[in-house]
Amino acid sequence: MKNPPVTRVLVIGYVWPEPRSSAAGGHMMQILETFLTQDWDITFSSPAAIGEHKADLAALGIRECSIELNSSSFDDFIRELAPDIVLFDRFMMEEQFGWRVEKHCPQALRVLETSDLQSLRDARQQRLKDYLKQQPDADDFTPLFAPALDEEFQLMAGTDLAKREIAAIYRCDISLMISDVEIRLLTEQFHVPPALLHWCPLLIEPPTRAFVPYDERAHFLSIGNFRHAPNWDAVLWMKNSLWPLIRQRLPGAQLHVYGAYTPPKATALHNPAQGFHVMNWAEDALQVMTAARICLAPLRFGAGIKGKLADAMLCGTPNITTPIGAEGMTDEQPWPGLIGQSASVLADAAVTLYQDRQAWTQAQENGRQLLAERYAPAFHGPELVRRLTQCRSELSQQRRANFTGSMLRHHLHKSTQYMAQWIEAKNRTL
Structure with a gap:
C-alpha cells in the first residue's frame, strides 16, 4: 500500500x-x-x-x-x-x-x-493619543479600557x-x-x-513542576520588544507615573525592564538611584521571569493576547496589568494577579500583591490552572x-x-x- x-x-x-x-x-x-x-x-x-x-x-x-x-x-x-x-x-x-x-x-x-x-491596535493607540491631548495629566484610563x-x-x-x-x-x-x-x-x-x-x-504546555516560592523571589520585572509600540508606551507610563508611586511605598523596590532591540531612548531611562533598571535583551526570558516576584504589564493599548503574561503564568510569576493586558486571555477563570485601570490603582495592587504571600501564592496557582484550561x-x-x-x-x-x-x-x-x-x-x- x-x-x-x-x-x-x-x-x-x-x-x-x-x-x-x-x-x-x-x-x-x-x-x-x-x-x-x-x-x-x-x-x-x-x-x-x-x-x-x-x-x-x-x-x-x-x-x-x-x-x-x-x-x-x-x-x-x-x-x-x-x-x-x-x-x-x-x-x-x-x-x-x-x-x-x-x-x-x-x-x-x-x-x-x-x-x-x-x-484594532492602531485604532486604540490613536484613541489614547486623543485622550492624552485632552487630559495630558490623566491618571485614570477607564474610558479606554472597557468599550463595547x-x-x-x-x-x-x-x-x-x-x-x-x-x-x-x-x-x-x-x-x-x-x-x-x-x-x-x-x-x-x-x-x-x-x-x-x-x-x-x-x-503552552501547562507547568507540572513546583514553582519557585515567594521567599526566593525579589523585585519587579517588565519585559517586551521595544519595537512594539504598546510595550514602549507601557515603559514610559511606568517610568513617569507607576514606578514613582510604587517606590513611595516600597523605597527599596527594584524594577528590571528587559526588551529586544533596546533603542537609545530606552537606555536613557536607566536610573539605578530610582530603582529603574533598563536591562536590554534577556538571553533567557523565562529565567529572569522566574526570579522576579511580580511582572508589571501596564498596557494602555494593544490587541491580541500577551505572550509576556503567558510566560509569567508559565513561571509562576503573578502579574499586574490592565484590562487591555488581560483581554482575550481568560474566560472568567480567576486572574493570576490583579487588574487596574489607573496608575494609582495599579501601583496599590503591585504593592499589595508584592507583600501578601497568601494572595501571591493563590495568584501563582491561578496561572497554572488558566494555562491548563485554556492554552493546552x-x-x-x-x-x-x-x-x-x-x-x-x-x-x-x-x-x-x-x-x-x-x-x-x-x-x-x-x-x-x-x-x-x-x-x-x-x-x-x-
Whole structure:
C-alpha cells in the first residue's frame, strides 16, 4: 500500500521568527511545531532581513528561503515548490504575494496568521493619543479600557488599515485568530463569516513542576520588544507615573525592564538611584521571569493576547496589568494577579500583591490552572490540524460560499499584479 502524499506547507513570513523577542515569533514557532507533528514538509520564506535573534529553523528540519518583493523569481519558486498550504504571516504578506500564489497554485489552501488585529491596535493607540491631548495629566484610563464592541468598530471602520486587514481575511480561506475577543469583533461587528476564522491562541504546555516560592523571589520585572509600540508606551507610563508611586511605598523596590532591540531612548531611562533598571535583551526570558516576584504589564493599548503574561503564568510569576493586558486571555477563570485601570490603582495592587504571600501564592496557582484550561497544545494543536484538513477537503464549496472574498481577490490582485510588474520593470531599468 502506498503512503499518502506528504503535505507541503509554504510559510511567507513578514519577518523571520524570533520566539525569544516577541509573542508573535513564539506563536509562529508553535504553529510550525504543530505542523511538524504531522510530518508535513515545511518551507519558511521571507523578504525580511535576518534578525540577530532568529530561530534556527533548519535544525528543526524546516527549509529556509529568502524571497524578494515585486519579483517574478517568486513565481518560479512557488511553481517548483507546489505547496498544498500557504500560510501568510500577517496581512501585508497576503497583499504582496497573494495574487502570485493564486495564479500559480490555485488549489493551495490560503491561510492567514493574523497574530493580532493590527487595525484594532492602531485604532486604540490613536484613541489614547486623543485622550492624552485632552487630559495630558490623566491618571485614570477607564474610558479606554472597557468599550463595547460596537465602539471598537466605530474606531476602526473608517481606517484604511482596517479595510486592508479585513479584506485580506476575506481573501484567504481561513484566518488564525489568537484572541477570541477579536473573533467576536469580526463576526458581530464586521460580519465576517465564522467559517473564515479559527481560534488559535498561544499553545503552552501547562507547568507540572513546583514553582519557585515567594521567599526566593525579589523585585519587579517588565519585559517586551521595544519595537512594539504598546510595550514602549507601557515603559514610559511606568517610568513617569507607576514606578514613582510604587517606590513611595516600597523605597527599596527594584524594577528590571528587559526588551529586544533596546533603542537609545530606552537606555536613557536607566536610573539605578530610582530603582529603574533598563536591562536590554534577556538571553533567557523565562529565567529572569522566574526570579522576579511580580511582572508589571501596564498596557494602555494593544490587541491580541500577551505572550509576556503567558510566560509569567508559565513561571509562576503573578502579574499586574490592565484590562487591555488581560483581554482575550481568560474566560472568567480567576486572574493570576490583579487588574487596574489607573496608575494609582495599579501601583496599590503591585504593592499589595508584592507583600501578601497568601494572595501571591493563590495568584501563582491561578496561572497554572488558566494555562491548563485554556492554552493546552494537546487540544489546540490537533484542532488546528483538523480545521486545516477540513478546509482543504471542502475548498471548492468554501470558496463558492465566500463570494466577497473572490470579488476582493479579483479586484485587488489585478491592481497589485500590475503594480508589482510595473515596479519590477522599473527596477530593471535602474
